[in-house]
Structure formats: C-alpha cells, structure tokens
Amino acid sequence: MNGVPVALDLRRDVGRWSLRTAGHAGRFTFLLFDMVRGLTEWRIWLPRMVEQAVNTGYGSLFIVLLVSGFAGAVTSLQTGYQFTGQLPLYVAGGVIVESMILELGPVLSGLILAGRIGARYAAELGTMRVTEQIDALESLGRSPISHLLLPRVIAGLFVIPPLIMFADTFGVLVGWVTAKSTLGITDADFVYGARYFFRPLDLWYSLIKSYFFAATVTIIPCYIGYNTQQGAEGVGRSTTAAVVASCVTILLLDTVITKLLLG
Amino acid sequence: MIELQHLSKRFLDNVVLDGVDLRVDDGQTVALLGPSGVGKSVLLKHIIGLIKPDSGDVIVDGLHVPLLRRKELAELRSHIGYVFQAGALFDSMSVYENIRLGITDETCYRDDGYCTDRVRECLRLVNLAPEVAQKFPAELSGGMRKRVSISRAIAGKPKYLLYDEPTSGLDPVNADVIDGLIERLQQEIGVTSVVVTHDVRGAFRVADRIALLWQAKIRAVGTSEEILQSKDPAVHQFLERDLEMAVIQSESDDGSHV
Known part of the structure; x- marks a missing residue:
C-alpha cells in the first residue's frame, strides 16, 4: 500500500536533487567565465588583491607551520616505531621527506586553509549578500566579481602555494630534529636517505597540488558565499558548506592528481 | 522616464x-x-x-x-541611485569610501581631489558634518546610516x-x-x-x-x-x-x- 507514495517521493527527491546539482553546475561555470572576463579589470582587483594576500598569507602562516611541524614530528616518531631494527636508519630520512612533500604538507595545509580561508571568504561574502551589500555594489554599476571575488581568489593563488612550500620545509626540518633526538639518526644518514629517495618530480607534484588546493579553498567558498540566501542562518549554512565542500574536493583532487602524476 | x-x-x-x-x-x-x-x-x-x-x-x-x-x-x-532599505553600506569601508564608490564616472572616481569635494558636497546635501566621512557605518545611528546611504546614491549625480x-x-x-x-x-x-x-x-x-x-x-x-x-x-x-x-x-x- 505504501510502496507507491514512497516510490513517488524517491523520484521527486532524485528529481529535485538533480535539478539543484545541475543549477549549481551551471552557476559555477558562469561564475568561472565571469571571473576570467573580470581579469581585464585589473585596476579594480589588483589593489584589493594585495590587501587580501597580506591578510590571508601572513595570517595563515603560523597555523600552517604549526600543523606541518606536528605532522613532521609524528611522521618521524611513527617511522622510528615501525622501522627501527627492520631497516637501515637512513630510510627514515627518505620516509619523512617524501611523506611531508608528497602528502602531509600539501593536504594538511589545504585542509587547514579550507577551514581558515574558506570559512572566512564564505562568511564575508554571505553576510554581504544577505545585507544587500552585493546588490548595492551592482546597483552602482560595479561588478562584484572584480571588486569582491577576484581579489580573494587571486590572492589565494598567490599566497597558498608558497605557504604549502613553507609547510613542506618546516615539516621536514621538525621531522629531522625529532628523528635525531629520538632515533639517534645522524645528519649524514638523514641527508643520504632523503637524497636517495628524492626525485625532482616530487617537488613539482607538491607544487601542482598546492595550486589546485589553492583554487579549491578560494573559488568554492567564494561561490557558496556569493550565492547565500536567507539571513544569518543562511550565512551559517554557507560557511559550513564551504568548508565541507572544500575539504572533500581537496581529498578528491589529491587522489586524482596522484593517479595522474604518480600512478 | x-x-x-x-x-x-x-x-x-x-x-x-x-x-x-x-x-x-x-x-x-x-x-x-x-x-x-x-x-x-x-x-x-x-x-x-x-x-x-x-x-x-x-x-x-x-x-x-x-x-x-x-x-x-x-x-x-x-x-540610477538606489537607497536600500537597511542602507546596505559596505561595513568594512569608511563613510568616505562608501560615498566615493557611488561616483560612477571612472575618470572622476580616480581623481582624489574631485572625490574629496564630491563626498563633502554629498554629506552637506544630507545635513551631515564633513567629519562623518572618517567614521565607519557601525559607528553611525540608524538615521545617519540612511542619510549616508542617500549620499552614496546621489554621489554619481544620477x-x-x-x-x-x-x-x-x-x-x-x-x-x-x-x-x-x-x-x-x-x-x-x-x-x-x-x-x-x-x-x-x-x-x-x-x-x-x-x-x-x-x-x-x-x-x-x-x-x-x-x-x-x-x-x-x-x-x-x-x-x-x-x-x-x-x-x-x-x-x-x-x-x-x-
């Protein structure tokens, strides 16, 4: 008896979800086109971009280094726990450097920045949307894309890859110091192991990932914040959605890029 | 029309x-x-x-x-000048910057001297003192915010x-x-x-x-x-x-x- 209404509900839900997803895909694509078009208005976005870059870059440096430092230390300790007595000690140098550069530096920094920068962008733009500040900008004949979105996205693309490179370096240094003090590895062994396993592609791979992650933690929150609806609750929803969507996309991109470049 | x-x-x-x-x-x-x-x-x-x-x-x-x-x-x-119901002033900008954004002619907008004079003139038209230009929207009363919003709307001589x-x-x-x-x-x-x-x-x-x-x-x-x-x-x-x-x-x- 209840089978028909349940089936109808399911069809309706799937239909609504499909429409909503298609709507988001369309709006997101248009937003990307608008951003590319807005690049010509550099007089508007450039000064604001510098301001955003200083805020996001300088403001995120401490937390990114903190997280990568802990990651380096833990990697070092776990390497010692798993390999001591099984493999030569110099292997620890290779494991720590490769883990930090290939995975932990970019991904942990990306996730932290999704929370820090992504939440901030979504909340700022969402609040501007619900208080009609974005409408006001449009009513003045000015483009919200070049005034609000492009400075944030380009600032992110400028500062996040260097932040991730700093994170890689700092994580390796902390891992090295931890390995020396806990495993008793010598500097020469650590450097030998690091150089033995290192390939120049590793750095390129980390850099390429960092650009993709930078785009993710800026463009997705900007899109979600820009399309916020329904007051304070909407801003809260957008902020949460921006962080979750950015984190999931980072993990997804991590897999895809790894498969394409290293797989 | x-x-x-x-x-x-x-x-x-x-x-x-x-x-x-x-x-x-x-x-x-x-x-x-x-x-x-x-x-x-x-x-x-x-x-x-x-x-x-x-x-x-x-x-x-x-x-x-x-x-x-x-x-x-x-x-x-x-x-067209648009005065929003809640003012819709840009809260991260000073009153001066808010009104300046209302100057829609790009040549005038880039001229600092013109903008300073125009902002002062717009504030005068809505009976606000020139010192208000340095304040931020959060420091203004509801009535003042409305008046700044009107100032911004008229800054571009609509x-x-x-x-x-x-x-x-x-x-x-x-x-x-x-x-x-x-x-x-x-x-x-x-x-x-x-x-x-x-x-x-x-x-x-x-x-x-x-x-x-x-x-x-x-x-x-x-x-x-x-x-x-x-x-x-x-x-x-x-x-x-x-x-x-x-x-x-x-x-x-x-x-x-x-």
Whole structure:
C-alpha cells in the first residue's frame, strides 16, 4: 500500500536533487567565465588583491607551520616505531621527506586553509549578500566579481602555494630534529636517505597540488558565499558548506592528481 | 522616464507581481504604497535589473532593462541611485569610501581631489558634518546610516533615484528629516524618483503621484487628492489603517516624552 507514495517521493527527491546539482553546475561555470572576463579589470582587483594576500598569507602562516611541524614530528616518531631494527636508519630520512612533500604538507595545509580561508571568504561574502551589500555594489554599476571575488581568489593563488612550500620545509626540518633526538639518526644518514629517495618530480607534484588546493579553498567558498540566501542562518549554512565542500574536493583532487602524476 | 508594462513575477507558488503597469515621467516623484511584504521592493529591484521579470517589460530611459547586456546594464545603473532599505553600506569601508564608490564616472572616481569635494558636497546635501566621512557605518545611528546611504546614491549625480523604505525603522522625527531630505533633493537636483514606502504621511508629503500596490496589482494611481477621493474600498482601508497607526504612534511617542 505504501510502496507507491514512497516510490513517488524517491523520484521527486532524485528529481529535485538533480535539478539543484545541475543549477549549481551551471552557476559555477558562469561564475568561472565571469571571473576570467573580470581579469581585464585589473585596476579594480589588483589593489584589493594585495590587501587580501597580506591578510590571508601572513595570517595563515603560523597555523600552517604549526600543523606541518606536528605532522613532521609524528611522521618521524611513527617511522622510528615501525622501522627501527627492520631497516637501515637512513630510510627514515627518505620516509619523512617524501611523506611531508608528497602528502602531509600539501593536504594538511589545504585542509587547514579550507577551514581558515574558506570559512572566512564564505562568511564575508554571505553576510554581504544577505545585507544587500552585493546588490548595492551592482546597483552602482560595479561588478562584484572584480571588486569582491577576484581579489580573494587571486590572492589565494598567490599566497597558498608558497605557504604549502613553507609547510613542506618546516615539516621536514621538525621531522629531522625529532628523528635525531629520538632515533639517534645522524645528519649524514638523514641527508643520504632523503637524497636517495628524492626525485625532482616530487617537488613539482607538491607544487601542482598546492595550486589546485589553492583554487579549491578560494573559488568554492567564494561561490557558496556569493550565492547565500536567507539571513544569518543562511550565512551559517554557507560557511559550513564551504568548508565541507572544500575539504572533500581537496581529498578528491589529491587522489586524482596522484593517479595522474604518480600512478 | 520609467515605465513598467504588464510586469509579472512569481517566486515558486507565490505571485508577487501580476501584470503591473506604472509610468514615472521625467522629474516626477512617485510614491509606491502598499502593506509590508506585498512586493514593493521586488518591483523596485526590477527597475534596476537586480531581478528579471517572468513576463512584461521594464523601460528606463528608453532602454528595455530585461534585455540589456551586462555592460549596458552597468552603464544604465550608473545613472540610477538606489537607497536600500537597511542602507546596505559596505561595513568594512569608511563613510568616505562608501560615498566615493557611488561616483560612477571612472575618470572622476580616480581623481582624489574631485572625490574629496564630491563626498563633502554629498554629506552637506544630507545635513551631515564633513567629519562623518572618517567614521565607519557601525559607528553611525540608524538615521545617519540612511542619510549616508542617500549620499552614496546621489554621489554619481544620477538621473533617477529609487528609495526602498527610506523611513522604515526610524523614529517619527528622523522619518520627517528623511522625508524633508527627499523633498529637498527633488528640488535641488531635480531627479526622477520612485519612493517605496508603507508610510502614508511620508508618501503624501514627498510624491507628485501615488500608486497603491495591493495583492500583486497596482490598485490605484493618481495625485494625493485623487487617491484621497478614491472610492476603492481597498485604498480607503489601507489609508485609514495606516493613518490610524500613525496617530497611535505619535500619541505613544508624546507620552514617552512626559
């Protein structure tokens, strides 16, 4: 008896979800086109971009280094726990450097920045949307894309890859110091192991990932914040959605890029 | 001239505008009256192209707003000043920067000297001291924020001014000040204006013509005398209720001062 209404509900839900997803895909694509078009208005976005870059870059440096430092230390300790007595000690140098550069530096920094920068962008733009500040900008004949979105996205693309490179370096240094003090590895062994396993592609791979992650933690929150609806609750929803969507996309991109470049 | 032709808009199942026709001649001030939530702000946003109609046309300065390309729309908007209901001031910018953004001519906008003079002039027009320019929106009272919002709207020397509930949320004294300001701006800069409001007294004071939006349609349009003499029961009901509320409000304000 209840089978028909349940089936109808399911069809309706799937239909609504499909429409909503298609709507988001369309709006997101248009937003990307608008951003590319807005690049010509550099007089508007450039000064604001510098301001955003200083805020996001300088403001995120401490937390990114903190997280990568802990990651380096833990990697070092776990390497010692798993390999001591099984493999030569110099292997620890290779494991720590490769883990930090290939995975932990970019991904942990990306996730932290999704929370820090992504939440901030979504909340700022969402609040501007619900208080009609974005409408006001449009009513003045000015483009919200070049005034609000492009400075944030380009600032992110400028500062996040260097932040991730700093994170890689700092994580390796902390891992090295931890390995020396806990495993008793010598500097020469650590450097030998690091150089033995290192390939120049590793750095390129980390850099390429960092650009993709930078785009993710800026463009997705900007899109979600820009399309916020329904007051304070909407801003809260957008902020949460921006962080979750950015984190999931980072993990997804991590897999895809790894498969394409290293797989 | 602003002209709305058979304008219709619905949000899901809610019909907000249903075949609305309205004409605002050059130099005229039209007050759009109606109860809260009837769609007055939606109508105003159609004029500036912030909302696209489901059907019908909006013609401003001879241009069909729904058909305009992005650049043409931006160009048209630079001739229209819009005063938002809650001010919509950019809260991370000072009053000076807010008003400066209203200067829509790019050459003038880049000229610091011109901008300083223009911001001071706009603040003077709305009876605010030049020192206000250095403050941030959070440091201003509700009335001052409305006046800064009007300053920003007139900074680009617009041909048209659209006011969305300019006196809502203000006490009667401040509401009178804003009404007086709208009247004075009309005389001093001679713009064509549309004032969306549910304040009947204010509307009668500032407008050359009054339109009543009622149940998604324009129920009556005319001069204040024509509206007062209207035999339409909906018009009477709205005017009497609002005037009654105004009397109660003014009595309660008098009482609170004792």
